[in-house]
Amino acid sequence: MLDKNDENVKKTEDSTKEVANETPKVEEVTSFEEVNEVEEPLKETVKIKEVEISETTNRVEESTEKVVEENNNDINEAIDEIEKSVAEDAENSNSKEEETPKVDYSKATLEALVVALKKVISNNPVQKIKSQVDAIKNAFNQKFGALLAEKKEAFLAEGGNSIDFQFSSPIKTEYNALLFSYKKERDAYYKDLEKKLNENLEKRLKVIEDLKTLIEDADTATMYKQFRELQDNWRAIGPVSKTRYNDTWKIYHHHVERFYDLLHLSNDFRDLDFKNNLEEKLKIIKQAEALAEKEDITEAFKELQELHKTWKEDIGPVSSEMREEVWHKFSVATKKIHDKRHQYFREMRSKYQEIIDKKLEIIEVLNNYNTSNNTSHKDWQESIKHVEQLRQLYFNAGKLPYNKSEEVWQKFKAATKKFNSAKNLFYKQEKSSQQENLEKKIALIEIAESLKDSEDWEMATNAMKKVQADWKKIGHVPRKFSDDIWKRFKTACNHYFDRFHEQKNAVSKEQQVAVDAKKALLDSLKEKESHTKESVLEAINKWRALGVLPRNVRHLESKFNKQVDKMLESLSLDKQEVAMLKFTNSLDSLVANKDFRKLDSEQMFVRKKIDEVNREISQLENNLGFFSNAKADNPLVANVKKQVEEFRVDLNIWKEKLAYLKGLDY
Known part of the structure; x- marks a missing residue:
């Protein structure tokens, strides 16, 4: 009885009709795509050599029992899946990538990614690095895409047209060259691999034909030795294409069982082989059952593929009465791993769906992001x-x-593109506005530069102050001009105001004589021990006669006023008279220095004091109304009346000060 793997031998052999008699064609690489490369499987163009269909069919029907009908579709499904995996593994045995630690390239720079790509390509066989190259490609494409978007955004912000945008980078050129070289080498490898797979298929078909001949024509004395040689030859042959792997194995295995059926002439050889094969298959079953308990299901599935490959390639059949039982045990163990693997995939799909849902939520937020209220760069x-x-x-x-x-x-790119489009539109309009601002500021610079050497101090000063005020009202200019025009404007303004303050603070020879004379007068007043009203007034007149002090020595004016106040306070004069003398001296000093702003402030202050004193007097007189029946010598009443009189004296002083202020000619 046949293994479950052999249940369709007849159909398989019927379909195997032609041998490859022409070289397969592989498309030459003529273009280069650096994004989202999809590896196409090798094109199978091999035609299998025609076999003797009717003869083989008759032999199969005569020498095999009817295959037991499968009752468990799930086990069949598991076996089919592993069969396909083993077939793929057989074809790709030389190109399987070795287990290498995964590298996170997400934070690497473009330059570092190119270095990594060059290292991976140079130090590894081309057929073993696809996943590493893909990881580098994904990281590079994302980073370069972001750089490209940034450059385009800057280009559009400068007023450029999207259709005119171009950007080239030496690092991108080097990356493209490396990737093109890798693809070319990889294509050459798989073209050569396809040729070898076809050659191996020819060799396996030859072994099958030799085995059929052995069964029909061999000498019983030497047939077992010849059979062993054919088995060794079969195992020594390299891989074949995955589309032909199961077909050729089933045919080969069928004829192996035919051979063992003929060994009834030498039961010792046959039974010994059956026994050894049974022991090996039971070991494999035990290993498969252990794999079902392994935590890493991906690794367990890979090891299961190797077990199935060993079962098919390296171990012969067992006795007919044990075949179904042994195969069933192996199939059940396979099914457990198959179920566990599918459960793992279901969990991963659920996990992926959670990630997708999170990403879609973020995309929705981006799509609904409102920028309509954005009116400024900030x-x-x-x-x-x-x-x-x-x-x-x-x-x-x-x-x-x-x-x-x-x-x-x-979807994410579309959402971010929507935001970037709105942003680019704003900055394009902002660019136009900034260009207008640039023209306005250049006009102000030209005015400032035309005034910077002016000798008309009053006119130029007012004009320069206006230019500075207008400058502050104008908005931003293009960044590349901002520093230059500010430096130019600041230079013109500083040049003028440095000249202005220099001339204003400059002391002429005549002014220096006046300064020295005023210092001497001030020193003499400090040394004099006694003063009279007449001597104080004389000192004030002398001080005024010496002229106005330059701005840089105006502090002498303050010292003189303090000295005058001190001298007046030492005299036996009426309080009101002393206050007025101090006040008039201070005001005359302001008039002499043309400090009209302070004169105006002083007048406002005096008026305010008059109002305050009047309110105090009114309040006190109102309070006296509550004591209309009190005696004249009442202490409280007497105190209030005294306060009223004092406030009236102060009021007269403030009114006199106001009258003096009004009489000044300024």
Whole structure:
């Protein structure tokens, strides 16, 4: 009775009709795509050599029992899956990538990614680095895409047209050259591999034909030795294409069982082989059952593939009465791993769906992001910061396999493009406004430069102050001009006001004589011990006669006024008279120095004091009304009346000061 793997031998052999008699064609690489490369499987163009269909069919029908009908479809499904995996593994045995630690390239620079790509390509066989190259490609494409978007945004912000945008980078050129070289080498490898697979298929078909001949024509004395040689030859042959692997194995295995059926002439050889094969298959079953308990299901499935390959390639059949039982045990163990693997995939799909849902939520926020209220550069900088936070949330939500990520990624790009379009439109309009501001500021610079050497101090000073005020009212200019025009404007303004203050503070020879004379007068007044009203007034007149002090020595004026106040306070004069003498001296000093702003402030202050004193007097007189029946010598009443009199004296002084102020000619 046949193993379950052999149940369709007849159909398989019927379908195997032609041998490859022409060289397969592999398309030559003529173009280069650096994004989202999809590796196409090798094109199978091999035609299997025609076999003797009717003869083989008759032999199969005569020498095999009817295959037991499968009652468990789930086990069949598990076996089919592992069969396909073993077939693929057989074809790709030389190109399987070795287990290497996964590298996170997400934070690497473009330059570092190119260095990594060069190292991976140079130090490893081309057929073993696809996943590493893909990881580098994904990281490079994302980073370069972001750089490209940034450059385009800057180009548009400068007023450029989208259709005219171009950007080239030496690092991108080097990256393209490396990737092109890798693809060319990889294509050459798989073209050569296809040729070898076809050659191996020819060799396996030859072994099958030799085995059939042995069964029909061999000498019983030597047939077992010849059979062993054919088995060794079969095992020594390299891999064949995955589409032909199961077909050729089933045919080969069928004829192996035919051979063992013929060994009834030498039961010792046959029974010994059956026994050894049974022991080996039971070991494999035990290993498969242990794999079902392994935590790493991906690794367990890989090891299960190797067990199935060993079962098929390296171990012969067992006795007919044990075949179904042994195969069933192996199938059940396979089914357990199959179920566990599918449960793992279901969990991963659930996990991926959670990541997709999170990413879609972020995309929805981006799509609904309102920028209609952004009217300034500051507003947009806030929005850019917020959107960047959303972008980071998107990337931190988790990674997805390519077949699940592409659709979500396209939606994300569309959402960010919507935001970037609104941002670019604002800055394009802002660019136009900034150009107008630049023209306005250049006009102000020209005015400032025309006035910077003016000798008409009054006119030029007023004009320069207006220019400075107008400058502050104008908005931003293009960044590349900002520093230059500010430096030019500041230079013109500083040049003028440095000249202005220099001439204003300059002391002529005549002024220096007056300064020295005023210092001497001030020193003499400090040394004099006694003063009279007449001597104080004489000192004031002398001081005024010496002229106005230059601005840089105006502090002498303050010292003189303090000295005058001190001298007046030493005299036995009426309080009101002393106050007026101090006041008139101070005001005359302001008039002499043409400090009209302080004179105006002084007049406002005096008027305010008059109002305050009048209110105090009114309040006190109102309070006296409450004591109309009190005696004249009442202490409280007497005190209030005294306060009223004092306030009236103060009021007269303030009124006299106001009258003096009004009489000044300024």
